[in-house]
Amino acid sequence: MLMTRGAAPLLRVESIVKRFRQGAATIDALQDASLTVDEGEFVAVMGSSGCGKSTLMHVIAGLTRPDSGRVLIGDQDLFSLSDRRLTKFRHERIGLVFQAFNLIPTLTAEANIALPLLAAGRSNAMEERLNDLIERIGLTSRREHLPDSLSGGEQQRVAIARAIVQDPAIVLADEPTGSLDSNNGQAVCQLLYELSQERRRTIIVVTHEPSVAAWADRVVVMKDGRVQAEFDASTRFEPQELAARYQAALHAPTSLPTPAV
Ligand SMILES: Nc1ncnc2c1ncn2[C@@H]1O[C@H](COP(=O)(O)OP(=O)(O)OP(=O)(O)O)[C@@H](O)[C@H]1O
Numbered sequence: 166m167l168m169t170r171g172a173a174p175l176l177r178v179e180s181i182v183k184r185f186r187q188g189a190a191t192i193d194a195l196q197d198a199s200l201t202v203d204e205g206e207f208v209a210v211m212g213s214s215g216c217g218k219s220t221l222m223h224v225i226a227g228l229t230r231p232d233s234g235r236v237l238i239g240d241q242d243l244f245s246l247s248d249r250r251l252t253k254f255r256h257e258r259i260g261l262v263f264q265a266f267n268l269i270p271t272l273t274a275e276a277n278i279a280l281p282l283l284a285a286g287r288s289n290a291m292e293e294r295l296n297d298l299i300e301r302i303g304l305t306s307r308r309e310h311l312p313d314s315l316s317g318g319e320q321q322r323v324a325i326a327r328a329i330v331q332d333p334a335i336v337l338a339d340e341p342t343g344s345l346d347s348n349n350g351q352a353v354c355q356l357l358y359e360l361s362q363e364r365r366r367t368i369i370v371v372t373h374e375p376s377v378a379a380w381a382d383r384v385v386v387m388k389d390g391r392v393q394a395e396f397d398a399s400t401r402f403e404p405q406e407l408a409a410r411y412q413a414a415l416h417a418p419t420s421l422p423t424p425a426v
Pocket residue numbers: 185186187192193194212213214215216217218219220221
């Protein structure tokens with residue numbers, strides 16, 4: 166059952182279909198996937214391997230064009246934009262964080278974070294924001310270090326800071342804690358959580374880990390390329406309780422319509 170919430174939706178994913186061709190075979194990665202996320206909401210997307218979570222994130226980010234369906238961020242229909250305008254929109258409004266930190270090895274932590282600001286020019290306000298961010302992620306004493314000399318957790322915090330330095334409306338994080346130990350993973354979750362709480366940014370995190378999903382307001386469960394179920398998690402479940410609810414949602418019969426073949 167899809168939930169309706171009070172706040173205005175920031176993101177609307179409407180009936181997305183995405184097929185990939187592999188030789189003679191066709192893979193239905195997304196089959197009528199729909200999702201609505203409010204401004205300031207923190208959503209965790211869970212589901213078995215291959216159910217379409219990453220493909221959905223790529224579509225929401227405007228990196229993969231769907232075969233059909235729409236993605237609206239605010240009033241903007243992403244795929245009605247030309248490639249050039251879509252890239253510009255993504256840079257301005259969407260922050261992306263992946264499991265691989267994708268930092269530039271020859272640039273310091275600070276320079277990596279500041280990269281998205283280069284196109285816009287580094288104004289005084291931006292300098293201030295940069296300093297504030299570096300302090301918030303606890304890397305003030307490490308700002309001049311190259312990525313190689315930072316721990317995995319520190320590198321991921323740099324990657325998150327880079328994703329949010331332009332203050333995007335929505336942050337998409339695909340397994341952001343996948344390569345981190347649990348302390349560093351929890352620190353990354355805390356950072357994303359504060360962003361949703363204090364700055365009303367919309368956060369969508371793909372994760373297999375109940376201890377990560379436990380930070381979310383709502384858990385969305387995907388199966389076979391669709392949103393199978395979702396449940397409210399704003400009461401802050403313990404990871405074990407969340408895992409049990411996830412399993413129950415995954416195996417419950419879906420109330421969503423079967424897509425046309
Ligand atoms: N570029 C591609 N070309 C062909 N098939 C693809 C491509 N990208 C994804 N797929 C297939 O689409 C399906 C969904 O993949 P996706 O990566 O979205 O799943 P996932 O839920 O993120 O999986 P995991 O949890 O293992 O990362 C899978 O069967 C995958 O093999």
